Each structure stands twice: as C-alpha cells, then as structure tokens.
Amino acid sequence: MRDRVTLADVAKVAGVNPATVSRSLNEQTENQVNKETVRRIRKIARELGYTPNTVARGLRTRKSLTIGVVIPDLTNPIFPPLVRGVDSYLLPRGYSAFVVNTDGNSETENTLINSLMERQVDGLIIATGHGGDEMLAEFHKRGLCAVMVNRESPGAPFPAVTGDDSAGIGVVIEHLAKLGHKNVLHIAGPAESSTGRLRSQAFTAQSKKHGISGKVAKTNFYSIEAGQSAMDKILENKANPFTAVVAGNDLLALGVYHSIRSHNLNIPKDISVVGFNNMPFTQDFQPPMTTVDVPHFDMGVEAARLLLSQFDSEERAPIKVTLPVSLIVRGSTGLVS
Amino acid sequence: MRDRVTLADVAKVAGVNPATVSRSLNEQTENQVNKETVRRIRKIARELGYTPNTVARGLRTRKSLTIGVVIPDLTNPIFPPLVRGVDSYLLPRGYSAFVVNTDGNSETENTLINSLMERQVDGLIIATGHGGDEMLAEFHKRGLCAVMVNRESPGAPFPAVTGDDSAGIGVVIEHLAKLGHKNVLHIAGPAESSTGRLRSQAFTAQSKKHGISGKVAKTNFYSIEAGQSAMDKILENKANPFTAVVAGNDLLALGVYHSIRSHNLNIPKDISVVGFNNMPFTQDFQPPMTTVDVPHFDMGVEAARLLLSQFDSEERAPIKVTLPVSLIVRGSTGLVS
DNA sequence: CAGGTAAATGCAATCGATTGCACTACGAAC
C-alpha cells in the first residue's frame, strides 16, 4: 500500500499548517479551529481519501487503542464467545483486540505477552489458567493494566472476572443428590488452573454437605482426550461404585462420554454425567449434556469494561466480579436405578 | 506502563549513540558494529530490560509486521482452526494477526477493513463470503496485499485458497447414489457467498450426472436457525419425496437435524443428512454426522504463506490454491428403506 | 486612538527507532 495520503498532504492542498488539519479532524480539538475552516478541511480530507495513521498517532499519544487478549486455545469453544464479548465492548470505543493462543504453555505465554507489550498494547485481558504468576507480579509493579478473566491471579492484584464456580458445583451436587446419587466421581481440571482448583474444592465441600461420597480424579488438561483417558482408567477398575460423574468442564465430560460409550455403558442409565460451561453444541450431543451455563460473552464484556475503566481512574483496586451461573438439565443425568 | 526503557536510555548507559545501539540489536546490521561493542550493548540492553517499540519501528520502516484476518464470525467453529493455522505460520516469522468479525454484514466489513488499514496492517487475509467486492477492487488498485480464503474474489485478482467444493459435493452425491437415493434436497448456503454458489452449482451438476432428482432450497445465512427453518418449510409440505438432504455446511445440517427431530422423523431411517466442513463435534451429534472434511487449519497456513510470499515478490499473480477434501461417512446417512 | 482580549493559526519539538551520509582512526600500500 503505497502513496498513502498524510496530514501534510491535506494541509498542502488546503493551504494550512498540518497542525490545523490535525485539530480540525479531531472532535476534541475542532472547536479550536474556525468552523468554516473545519468544514473545508474535512471536505478536502474526504476527497483525498485521507486515513489517519494509527501507528504514528500511537507513538505520539502513547496510546495504541489496542488490547491484548491472552487465551489458551481458540478452538476451545468457550473462548470465541468470550472474545466476541470483549470485541463488542471495545470496538465501539475505538479499541481493537489482539488475540493470542498460549496452548497452556507458560513459556509461550511469556513470549506472547512480551510481544504484546512490544506492540504497545494499552492493556491485557488474560484468560489463561496457569503460569506466569511471577511475571504478572512484575508487570503489575511496572504499572501494566490487566484484567483476569476465568481465573484468579494470586500473585498480582489485578481485577478478575469469573463465573461462580463454587455455586455452579453447588447446584450440580444438589441436582445429583435429588436424583438419589450417593457415590459421585469428579474428573477435575488441571490443578494449575484456578477453575480446576476451585471446582474441585467446591465438589469436595458440597459432597460432604449433601452426604455424598465424592472421589476426585485428576487430569492435566481441559481436553476430550484427557477426560476420556481419565475415565478409562476408572472404568478398568471393575468394582467402581459411582453412579454419576461431575466433569471439570464440557470437554472433559465429552471425553467421559466417549469412555463410557466404549465400555458399552449407557448415559444416564448406568452413569449420569455433568459438564461445566454449557459450551456450544452440548445440547446436540448424545445424550444432550446436563451442564452449568457460564455466561462467557458477558464475561468478555465485563472484562473489557473493567479494563477500560482502569485507564481513567488512577487507583487500581483488585476488584473481583463474579457472574452468576445456572444449571442446565438435559438428558445426561437421571435417577439412580 | 510508564518508564519504558528506550534505545536512547541504553545508548546513554553504554556511552554510545542510539544509532549504534539500534545496529547492535538488529541481526541484519550487527556486523556493522564492533563485535565487542555489540556484546557490551546487548548485555546492557538485557540488564535494563529494554524492549523495542514496535510502533515506532513500524512508523520508520513502514512495516507493522501485522496481518489483518477478516472472518464472518469466530463462533462458527470452522474459523478457530483456520485462525490457528494462520497464526502458526505468522508467529515464527515475527508477524501477528488482528482478527475481526463482520457478522456477514458488508457495511461492518468495510468499517473494519478501514480500521485495519489505519492500523497499517501489511496485508489482509479475507475469509468473509460476500460483500465488498468493489472495495476490494479499489484496494487492489492501490496496491494492497491480500489473500482470499474459503472464497473467490470476482472483482479483485487476489490469490485465493479454497477447499475443493466441487469435488466435495461430488463424493457426497456419489455416496448417496450408492445408497440408492434418487430424490435429494440441497439446503444451499447464501448465494452471496462463493462457497454457497459453488456447492449449489456442483450439486445440480452432479445430481444430473448420477441420475438423481436434485432440488435446491435457499437460505440467507450459514446458521443452525437458517437450516432449521428452511427444513421446517420443506417438511410442512407433506408430500415431499426426498430421502436425503445435502446441507451447505455443518451448521445448516445441524439445523436440519433439529427440524427432522421435531417432526418425529428419524435420521437416517427416514431421511439421510450430509453436512460440509467436518467441523469439531460433528462426530458427537446424534447421529454422528456424515460430512466432508475440509482442512481449515491448512487453509490458514496456506493463506498466510501466500500472503507473505507476496511481500517479497513484486509480481502479484492471482494464484488459486485448491485443497483436497474428503468424505467422512458416519451415522447420518443410510440405505434407502 | 491606545491598549487589551480572544479567536485562529503557525511553528517547532516530540514520540522511538532506523538509516544514509559524514567523519575519525588506523593500518596498508606505494
């Protein structure tokens, strides 16, 4: 793209100083310029096809109007809605989002965050579950603006937006208790992720509260494969008394589906299964999945809102926003036979 | 983020000119500087925590190392793999991707592409199905680098990467013919999209070739809702002779699932259904969906590769890359009863 | 009519990095 029209080009045609053009085109400063001149300059700018150079502006103003969004993996279907939520708040306000994928690798995460800083992002929205806590603390000291989403940040007092994991697990256990389940298995998400830990803790606490015998199996990733292999291991042990499985998220739950199916067992007749997130397509699985709806789009909106609100205010309180979740009962849970 | 370390800061500490620091830190120019000096300066830069300012560099070099990726909607599960493919090629080469969503709205598309241009993207990867052809032609004249993916661009001779739509529909029809289907319905994607048109044309041609009576129903969007309502309308007409439905993509096919189910019919016993794309989770639907696998990740890689290759070479030939597709037979297609 | 005020515009520095050109040494060649 060559021969771009610059402020100076417009100024030359209009016979004025570039400064005047700059002021005329900016709504904040146009009142410093004669109304008639503004009209004339705007017209010329339009005719010449002038487009401001955001890069040059960013250099001078020290604002890039760009936000970095750090997620583990875009192909996990909970993230696209979250990103869209972020976008929906940022775009009308002149901001754009840079989305990067860490694949759960904290080294990759460091590299990518650094690359985002080099690109002068004004702030970060971080949705990765684990890693980089010491780096975040370092960044916080240096005055970086960031908001955590779907996670906490023990080391750095950034604001955080999360779903109500604890309450979500609560309604799940309550639901299973009502159906008569006494022995429930939790396929927990990775312990390095705060959602993994929180849901696991809540599971143990709530089980006890409802007089349910709750056991926990661990996984290293939030993925279908991890869920399947964890469940496979459980089912190999013939003498398992479980009548229901609470998975750390929907992907793990889907892995559990695969495992149960491959062992010629029936959901929910033999084993009930519950997911977490209500990601797209869970209602189309066989059977439709009972899960906990988490408002990911809204989480994105809220995170973006919090981040931008930090730019104005000097104080940076470690605000915590917890969004309500709700149980979606479908066909994967049933009465104990 | 205040108090960033700049080249000048490093230069002051090292007691040299900023130019020398710049040359020392750049692999292309470091041989212009004394080896010992380079070593010293690099050490100081590291100790001070210097990070280059990509914005400033971009202003001077007229390269942003940024690529704009224009897609209709990130929540359509075929796009995350495509974006990841683009990323996987760009990142190791120092580029980053700006992803924007147009929601199939060509006015939004214009706005967003303009915003990307203002941000000085070095090139564009465009995956939106329709709209903006005259704008693309204009951009092409002005020397913009772009690659179309999953679509053609009649108005502008940009390179394009697509799946082999025609061959895909071919194997689908062949498959259905073998199963004995004589009356097949095509729920076509929007006519404004090149995939919609191509698949529809291929359907008509291939049906004729195999002696199948092929009818076409149109939709305005690639969405579950559009597929469902289109199929609802068909099924209201009691006297329909169709034994199989070929949907324009998997989302439309899923809508067809919903419609068929709500009419208390069975897939594939009453009606066979075929999708297109093999998007994630199609194998987990009830029944698992027969569909055409399109290598979206590879399409992203290929698009990125083509785009970057344009930067070097002066000539910009309208290359067309067609990636092979393959039929994935699952449970949603069966013999005619 | 002098003096003051405000509106409108120009001037020039600035943001941070890159790069063509000029300059200084130093060693080699004649």
Place this chain on the structure above:
DNA sequence: GTTCGTAGTGCAATCGATTGCATTTACCTG
C-alpha cells in the same frame, strides 16, 4: 611519508501525527 581504504561511530533527517507555545488578526472597550 603521503595516500587510500576500511572498520567503527556519530550526526541528523525521517516516518506521521499531536500539542504547548508563539504569533497574527480582528474586534472591543474605555
């Protein structure tokens, strides 16, 4: 002992827009 080449650095312009300050012009007031 000049002259020349070359390696190593410095100087200063540049990218395009923004903005504090200076300057001009016009108008108003006493």
